[in-house]
Amino acid sequence: MHSLDPVPHLTRVRRTRPLVHNITNHVAMNPMANVLLALGASPAMVHAREEAAEFAGLADALTLNIGTLSPHWVEAMVEAARAASAAGTPWVLDPVAVGATAFRRETAARLLEPGPTVIRGNASEIMALAARGAGGRGVDSTDSSEAAERAAVDLARRQAAVVAVTGAVDLITDGRRLARVAGGHALMPRVTALGCSLTGVVGAFLAGAEDPFEATAAALATYAAAGEEAGKRAPGPGSFAVAFLDALYALDEATLADRARLEVTDAP
Numbered sequence: 001m002h003s004l005d006p007v008p009h010l011t012r013v014r015r016t017r018p019l020v021h022n023i024t025n026h027v028a029m030n031p032m033a034n035v036l037l038a039l040g041a042s043p044a045m046v047h048a049r050e051e052a053a054e055f056a057g058l059a060d061a062l063t064l065n066i067g068t069l070s071p072h073w074v075e076a077m078v079e080a081a082r083a084a085s086a087a088g089t090p091w092v093l094d095p096v097a098v099g100a101t102a103f104r105r106e107t108a109a110r111l112l113e114p115g116p117t118v119i120r121g122n123a124s125e126i127m128a129l130a131a132r133g134a135g136g137r138g139v140d141s142t143d144s145s146e147a148a149e150r151a152a153v154d155l156a157r158r159q160a161a162v163v164a165v166t167g168a169v170d171l172i173t174d175g176r177r178l179a180r181v182a183g184g185h186a187l188m189p190r191v192t193a194l195g196c197s198l199t200g201v202v203g204a205f206l207a208g209a210e211d212p213f214e215a216t217a218a219a220l221a222t223y224a225a226a227g228e229e230a231g232k233r234a235p236g237p238g239s240f241a242v243a244f245l246d247a248l249y250a251l252d253e254a255t256l257a258d259r260a261r262l263e264v265t266d267a268p
């Protein structure tokens with residue numbers, strides 16, 4: 001068992017206010033920007049092909065999400081990914097519903113080429129990307145994160161990337177280590193774009209981090225702690241969405257240290 005303290009990572013994000021460039025889907029655009037602001041980061045949603053690569057070169061981290069694709073956006077994403085990799089800027093791929101259509105599979109394959117630092121998806125998406133499952137039901141998972149463990153470790157090794165699988169328990173692996181993050185709240189998958197927004201939060205935690213595995217686990221532990229706090233106050237998805245932003249904003253280091261349920265072992 002290894003130890004991993006998420007608190008210094010949250011402190012770094014709040015101190016440095018990283019500029020996170022996101023090419024995300026139409027559904028997530030607004031909630032994701034609000035989540036990043038509540039966290040203390042600086043979001044920018046910049047998707048035109050004419051400027052995506054240039055902007056990726058300015059940002060502290062980049063996140064790409066294939067939720068509502070169109071051909072123009074795919075080219076912008078490929079160019080932004082290449083620019084980020086060339087500049088040594090960390091970037092995250094969110095393979096929304098990757099198993100659903102050929103267009104998504106082809107796009108994800110193109111985006112894996114320039115080498116994402118982190119791949120963050122739900123269990124069905126990670127299994128589909130690793131060619132081990134049918135891919136869920138649209139954007140929602142039909143698999144548990146435990147079922148995706150082998151796929152996640154294989155994908156991490158194949159891609160030399162960190163893979164984060166979310167669900168009731170989150171798994172994070174770099175192919176060598178495996179972290180489990182418990183907590184969060186059952187209302188989280190009932191609010192759209194909370195997973196997409198988490199991808200932005202992972203981007204914020206990667207900025208300036210020495211170890212992307214540790215930074216990703218810290219991001220997921222922070223998100224779970226905020227979800228748990230929000231769940232105490234919200235009776236349903238509408239109020240949860242608002243309570244989650246407030247909880248993320250209010251989450252202090254002592255509460256994170258107290259709430260974080262994070263364990264790290266060797267990957268199988």
Ligand SMILES: Nc1ncnc2c1ncn2[C@@H]1O[C@H](COP(=O)(O)OP(=O)(O)O)[C@@H](O)[C@H]1O
Pocket residue numbers: 121122123139140141166167168169170183184185186187188189193194195196198223224227
């Ligand atoms: N049943 C659950 N209990 C607690 N937290 C959950 C549950 N399902 C998902 N989450 C949390 O919700 C967030 C989004 O994850 P998920 O729903 O898997 O992603 P996506 O929205 O991309 O499908 C993650 O922080 C995850 O830990």
Ligand SMILES: Cc1ncsc1CCOP(=O)(O)O
Pocket residue numbers: 025027028067068096139191192193194195196197
């Ligand atoms: C509903 C929907 N349709 C295309 S993208 C999207 C948002 C998915 O958000 P999340 O992956 O966070 O559930």
Ligand SMILES: [Mg+2]
Pocket residue numbers: 094096121122139195196
């Ligand atoms: Mg998703």
